[in-house]
Amino acid sequence: MDLTGTATKDFATGKTGTSPTERDADWAIVQEVQEGRVGAFDQLVSKYRESIFSIIYNITGNREDASDLTQDTFIKAFRAIGRFKGKSAFFTWIYRIALNSTMTFLKKQGRRRFINYETVQETASSSEVVEKLTAKVRTEKGVLVRELQERLNESLQKLSPKHRTVVILHEIEGLEHAAIAEITKTSVGTVRSRLHYAKQQLQAFLKDYLD
Amino acid sequence: MLNHKKDPTKKDLQLEELLRFKRAERPDEAYWNRFDRELHQRMLQTLVKKDPFHRQVLRAFAGKRFPVGLLTAATAAVALVAIGPFSQPQPSIYMEGSLAASTPQSAVSAPLGSADADAMNPTNAANAANVVEGVEFVDYTIESIGVGEETFQQDFGMDRMVAAELSQADYSFQEAAPRSGRTMLASLTF
Numbered sequence: 366m367d368l369t370g371t372a373t374k375d376f377a378t379g380k381t382g383t384s385p386t387e388r389d390a391d392w393a394i395v396q397e398v399q400e401g402r403v404g405a406f407d408q409l410v411s412k413y414r415e416s417i418f419s420i421i422y423n424i425t426g427n428r429e430d431a432s433d434l435t436q437d438t439f440i441k442a443f444r445a446i447g448r449f450k451g452k453s454a455f456f457t458w459i460y461r462i463a464l465n466s467t468m469t470f471l472k473k474q475g476r477r478r479f480i481n482y483e484t485v486q487e488t489a490s491s492s493e494v495v496e497k498l499t500a501k502v503r504t505e506k507g508v509l510v511r512e513l514q515e516r517l518n519e520s521l522q523k524l525s526p527k528h529r530t531v532v533i534l535h536e537i538e539g540l541e542h543a544a545i546a547e548i549t550k551t552s553v554g555t556v557r558s559r560l561h562y563a564k565q566q567l568q569a570f571l572k573d574y575l576d
Numbered sequence: 577m578l579n580h581k582k583d584p585t586k587k588d589l590q591l592e593e594l595l596r597f598k599r600a601e602r603p604d605e606a607y608w609n610r611f612d613r614e615l616h617q618r619m620l621q622t623l624v625k626k627d628p629f630h631r632q633v634l635r636a637f638a639g640k641r642f643p644v645g646l647l648t649a650a651t652a653a654v655a656l657v658a659i660g661p662f663s664q665p666q667p668s669i670y671m672e673g674s675l676a677a678s679t680p681q682s683a684v685s686a687p688l689g690s691a692d693a694d695a696m697n698p699t700n701a702a703n704a705a706n707v708v709e710g711v712e713f714v715d716y717t718i719e720s721i722g723v724g725e726e727t728f729q730q731d732f733g734m735d736r737m738v739a740a741e742l743s744q745a746d747y748s749f750q751e752a753a754p755r756s757g758r759t760m761l762a763s764l765t766f
Contacts, residue, residue, distance in 0.1 A: 391741040403623070410615065415602060423598060436615050443619055451599075483601040491600030497589055517598055566592055575589055 391455035396453060398446050406446070413456065417463045423533045424467050427481045434470060438463040453547060460548045464530060471526055477563050478493055482518060485510055498574065513574070520570035526564035535560055 381423060391412075399407035399453060417438055437537035442459050449458055491510075521529055527529055530549065534540045535556075542560075546553045603611075 379667075403619075406619075410612070414608065416610065419599070419602060422601070428603070432611065435613070436618060439615055440622060441620055444622060454661075482677060483603060485597075485600050486602055488600045488605070491597050494589065494593055494597045497593075513594075513597060514601065517594065521598075532595070536592055537598045564591060567595070571591065574594055575591060 366542055376422070381492070387456075388454045392451050395446060395449055395451065398443075399449075409442075409455065409459075413459055415438070417459065420460065420482055420530075420533055420538060421463055421467050423521060423537060424464075424526065424529055426518050427479055428483045429481055429485075430470065430479075434463070434466050438464050441466065457544065457547050461513075461535075461550075464548065468526060480522075482514060482519065484512055516571060520567055523570060524563050525567055528559050528566070531556055531559040532563045532567065535554055536564075 391409065394405050394408050398409075407489075409493075418431055418435045421434045421438075422428055425431055425434070438459065441462050449455070470557060495506060495510055498504075498513065499506055501508070504512075521532070524532065527549075531545060534545045534548065535542070540548075540554045542556045545556045549556070
């Protein structure tokens, strides 16, 4: 089995698997797996592993937990793929598995939370943010990046899991309100309202950077 | 904490831009290679069918030497757990006459095949009808006396039942005169 395929996530927009073409392509792969060609599942892993890891990591704030839960998500999806009928998009289905696993994990963990951050890779968007901040506060770049990472993660962790999830799916993963509503099994109105509240909270937590 | 010296020429950051910074927090390629290897192992384990329980136990014991004492203790523990529930005292009926003075334990330990033992065994209840006749139920948990489909029950909160189905000729009960010609007697014992 080869898992070296390239992830198709567009990090400029953050969207993965949401277009009708991609839905069809995913469904074709799912059908292959259902017919017994289990190696085809690797293509789905390659395509979604980064976005699923990212969602779980941003919800838990711990890279080790995110790693375990991402693997659990794919194992659960692999076991249950025979029951997937294609009524929803594959990404909706697997994101829902990921979120359910993560929420169950958070409930079990209770208040015992450990923070273990992921490395910040240099990307166009991160560089742009850092440049703006460096000019603004005249702090050494490395220090600024570390501080910003800590503040962002702390701020996200202050939100309730439901609000955190909506912000992560919309602002970081770039999903549309309708897609988030489908994944979280809520209405679009609820998604909008949660997003509005969560962003208000974040504005307050991060006002040092935004003023 | 940041020491802000705001430059008015620079445009303010938006929350959305700041949150997009989170996209840069992601693992490197080496991490994904390791992830894929581990995931493959777990997927293969999912595909491998598990053996039945007895085979797993046999495999666990195969080729291993255990001290005789340990094995004996383990066997004894299993036997105790298995036999335990049956070794509890189970007195069911307190007899009048020759058995009136006997304790519940003595009633349970009566020789198999004796009239007393038969009376307590539901399968032999019909044969033990003559013995049951004249029995006084001095203590019981639930008594259920039914005629046809009508049944009267009294629950005293105990949990073991010995039931006997008797013909009217074998057993009669003043307060529940049978109409259908058959009387069912059931008594729960402790």
